[in-house]
Amino acid sequence: MHANVPFAGLALTTACVDFWGQLVNDYETIVKRHPKNVARRIQAGIPDRLRGMVWQLISHALDPELEMVYSELLKRESSHEKVIRLDLPRTFPNHEYFRDKDGAGQNALYNVVRAYSLFDQEVGYCQGIPFIVGPLLIHMAEDEAFCTLVRLMQFYNLRGHYTPSMEDLHMRLYQFEKLLEVHHPDLSRHLNAQGIQTTMYASQWYMTFFAYKFPLSMVYRIIDIIFAEGVESLHRFAVALMRANRARLLLLNFEDLLTFLKNGLFDIYQSQEVKLVQDATNVKVTAKQLDQWACEYHQEARRLASEQSIIDSLRRECKRLEADLRRSEKQVAEMSEEQCQIASQLVQERVKLEDAMAREKALQEENLNLQKQLDDEREKGDERVKDQLDELIGWKSRLMMENAELEGQVKELETQVVATKMQLCMAEAEKMELQAAVGR
Template sequence: MSLPTMASPTLSPDSSSQEALSAPTCSPTSDSENLSPDELELLAKLEEQNRLLEADSKSMRSMNGSRRNSGSSLVSSSSASSNLSHLEEDTWILWGRIANEWEEWRRRKEKLLKELIRKGIPHHFRAIVWQLLCSATDMPVKNQYSELLKMSSPCEKLIRRDIARTYPEHEFFKGQDSLGQEVLFNVMKAYSLVDREVGYCQGSAFIVGLLLMQMPEEEAFCVFVRLMQEYRLRELFKPSMAELGLCIYQFEYMLQEQLPDLNTHFRSQSFHTSMYASSWFLTLFLTTFPLPVATRVFDIFMYEGLEIVFRVGLALLQVNQTELMQLDMEGMSQYFQRVIPHQFDSCPDKLILKAYQVKYNPKKMKRLEKEYAAMKSKEMEEQIEIKRLRTENRLLKQRIETLEKGQVTRAQEAEENYVIKRELAVVRQQCSSAAEDLQKAQSTIRQLQEQQDNPRLTEDFVAHLETELEQSRLRETETLGALREMQDKVLDMEKRNSSLPDENNVARLQEELKALKVREGEAVASARELKLQLQELSDTWQAHLSRGGRWKESPRKLVLGELQDELMSVRLREAQALAEGRELRQRVVELETQDHIHRNLLNRVEAERAALQEKLQYLAAQNKGLQTQLSESRRKQAEAECKSKEEVMAVRLREADSMAAVAEMRQRIAELEIQREEGRIQGQLNHSDSSQYIRELKDQIEELKAEVSAGPPRPAREGLRARRVLPEGERAGRSGRRRGPRPRGRRRTPSARRFPAPGAAVEGPAALRGPAGLRRAGPGAAPG
């Protein structure tokens, strides 16, 4: 492995950024006084090399405009290379001394150390310097790491699913079950067991992946634990994501204060801050910039915390304000996804310079934090109040339902009371009618008494009674005549029934006849009883007549006669009532007889109906059989038609398969031609030094691939599917590049991030997914 070079401001073609970043190294006089003579000499050499490289870079830019000075340009390039090698050696010595004398540098030379970190930590020193910056060298949790790996975590399934999406193009993490994926799984699992409240969040895997690129897994685990505890990352990755909401609130305030026009444009387009800035805070630009640029930002984050995220984010918006003001929401989303990440690939120092030109006031950020906390507490109180009001509303609804049920019950009770009142009114009416009857009876008794007191009235009353007796005898005679007529009718009916030819109804008619005879016997018995009662009445009447001449003999006999007269009148009324009852009973018997006759007639009609119903069922069954035969014939006809259609479809499918095979062979031929062309171009690239010629060849390769990709596409591998939204041309080009085996020597750049677009719509911090809202997997989260 070759020795990596330090990302220094002296490598930037922007002289203003070099001067701005190199000047602070000698500006603090107090730090220079504390340096040893060797360190002062080393710093002087660094400054001299910076000035030489600055002059060389200016001369190179002036030489590139003229073809005549190509020789001097080569000489200056060689001198720049030699100066760069000396600078790398001096930087290596300086950072080695810083690592060995860390406490002294941290205590006495803090400003100088800060400027050196802003210029970038050399690659081979990052592991030890990062551990020293976060004080993760001696942590108790390091001894627990091996024990944690033996335990099981509820987040293992989510971690296994997401590790393949973490730096998928990096060699260390490429391939399923690779070493990088295994150690990344171990660190994420161990932390999910140490901090069960946070558990696992997808964005944290990118931070751990960067640490694993620099140091072993145990040291990376300790550094990650320290970052979560001391750098506000734990609050960012909690299930509530309250800290992310605070960061978005502070960033929006800075945007409104420093870039009001751009902020107004964002609001007019409904382009919320969380749609592009959430991934900046959650992954510290690791999913936004290529690794060299993102690592420079991470160096400063390790020393200064989240302040660098605010500065870099606002610097990006300042640089691209003019372009963003001309785009709509979709265009801004595509711009954040494709243009901004690669603006500073060749000059990360320019990005750092722009970031430290942004105004950042820690006191104001503290005030915003208090305002956000007050606002959130107020929102929480409002939510509690809303919850209380909802509870009260639910209770009121339940009370209303109870009252409605009570109202229904009262309505039922009112209806029952109304019915009872009606019944009571009927009873009262009956009572009043009974009282009227009683009054009538009392008046009748008074009239009878008056008649008994008056002999003339008594004679009239006796005559009236004789008249009524004669009428009752006439009615009895009529009743006997009607009875004889009924007997004659019964005999006539018996004769008719005997003459009927239907033998099946003989038993039924006999039963009817027996019932009629029984009723006739009852009528005869009633007539006999009535005769006996009439006889008794006649005897009593004769006895009354015989006593009529002696009424005035004595008062006692007079009273006795009155009582006998009253008893006689009562018996007469009783006999009259019995006669009426007998008549009514006879009428009931007649009606029952008619009802019995009608029932028999109805039974006969029902028997005929049953016979007709059986015949109808037989005809229906016959019709059903015919319908079944008809449906069977239709089904056979449909099966024959389907069979013919299937044969035609099979012929068409075979034709389509043959056409697909031909198209696939043509696609394979095109892919082989692309591979041959790429091999030839790769050979040319290996022997060429001109950057312009390289770019032209790359453009030609992309055009050839785009032409080939116009053919029928094949399914892409699901495990490496890009998650960003691509335009039609680029999507076709990439689908074409994925077909077939990858040619050797090709290597994808780390900038190809498979992370959701920063323009993905996000409603709030708690609903963020991907970079704008990562899936939560805490203690209560079910593994996917």
């Protein structure tokens, strides 16, 4: 227990002091020998100054090794630190131990909640957890509160209230609905007719042990019963609240009904924790009923999970088909755009083809004209060649005649040369004869 936290305390009789002293000193023996007396004493309320120790004894939370684990966890960082810091001022803001920012209470609350977020990383941090840790810290030290929280989570099946799927929370809300049907069917029908579901108003009851609304003195009494009888005892307090407010609830419609369930439901027990515990004790809840409804819930949960699996599979298939459709639409759009481009190119090519055909036709006509001109030129050329050939033949004939004449002249000249040479020889002979004659 934190030394600076005041308590009203209980006026204890000698017999009461003796009982609690014996229980603290030898818990296991006293519980085995006097279980009904222990239950009755706990229902009457554990003395404030012994409450923290008794809670630890009942839950077997005294664990030095786990306290060492806590010391090690304090040295580590948690990914949830920021959101834990944000939630701390909203946890018991009016209680003197927790109301000061960076005060001893908020620091202790921060340490325990942060350490648990590291200890159980599947749960991590959930907003309801500080409301469980706060009452523990008021009655015990940080490391003891951590160990007790771990026991509540593990051995009292409180953990399933804070896992991502909150499977045990939903199961207990289902059990509460069934209890309401059994104990107050008219109220159950009225809530159903107004569209009010337990998840709209009762989740916080089971996640905080009613600590988010009830004064802590009343919460301590509720936690006494929870440690002694289990988290299932919350059902009796929930039904007792509904029973005490039944007449008022039956008169309200949806909006006023939901507002009253969240805020006004607790006023009837203001400062009357003894009456609350008595009324809750009078609510009959059997383990057989709870087990049956738990079985029903899990069967329904499996069926819904199977259906959900099918739905998820269909959704995935639908998403795949939608993705295929989007791809097909994109392809169609691209093909349409490509078709438009091809059509545009086709028009352009047709224009080019028509231009080419026109040019070809013009070229063909020009070719015909040129061919005609060529033929005409050929005809004219043939006549010119014939004239030139005739002229050449005539020229050749004349040349041959001239050559014949020249040959005749050459022969005549050759004859003359021969005759001249003979005359020259004869003249030389005569000259030599004359020279000879002269010489003689």
